[in-house]
Amino acid sequence: MPYDVPPDLAGMSLAEIAQAVAARNLPPVATWNPAESGDSAMRIARDGRWYHDGSEITRAAMVRAFSGLLRRDDDGFWLVVPYQKLSIEVEDAPFVATDVRADNDGGEQVLTFRLNTDEFVTADADHPVTIRGSAEEPAAYITVRDRLEARLDRSTWLQLVEIALAEGTDPPGVTSRGTRFGITSG
Numbered sequence: 067m068p069y070d071v072p073p074d075l076a077g078m079s080l081a082e083i084a085q086a087v088a089a090r091n092l093p094p095v096a097t098w099n100p101a102e103s104g105d106s107a108m109r110i111a112r113d114g115r116w117y118h119d120g121s122e123i124t125r126a127a128m129v130r131a132f133s134g135l136l137r138r139d140d141d142g143f144w145l146v147v148p149y150q151k152l153s154i155e156v157e158d159a160p161f162v163a164t165d166v167r168a169d170n171d172g173g174e175q176v177l178t179f180r181l182n183t184d185e186f187v188t189a190d191a192d193h194p195v196t197i198r199g200s201a202e203e204p205a206a207y208i209t210v211r212d213r214l215e216a217r218l219d220r221s222t223w224l225q226l227v228e229i230a231l232a233e234g235t236d237p238p239g240v241t242s243r244g245t246r247f248g249i250t251s252g
Contacts, residue, residue: 095136096212100149102151106154138160143160163181163219163222164221164222177229185210187208187211193210194247195226197248198251204223206222227249
């Protein structure tokens, strides 16, 4: 299964999802400490679209390539290569979760999220689901990697609420890989 053309999340098995995750070999940007820095003139909009000098980057392969170079430090978001790091403006979260699926793996619920970069992340203790904002306007996020998050788009948020309602717990929440995540703000 080539990673560049992933099938629909609903049509994939857990094994195929694991294979797609393993096929995404990301560079070790967390270990690179370049002395040179600058500005990339790039921005990731709240809706997950990427821009350079005000023009949208429309090639999905370019967005995927750049997303693999992302790092979040205490002083902001960076595109990092071994010799240089360039600042990048991120309006909210650098990724958007566009779908979620609940599976049963040996009696344990597994929530898998698909990102706008065609990556997959499974909610667990290392990849928590968090809720921020107010009760009137909650925003849900999942940690993707190394302090980088994906904001759940509206339809994915509603899917997560449906999963929580099916679990029927009070307060509402979801469980994935044995870790419980509340889905109310506050």
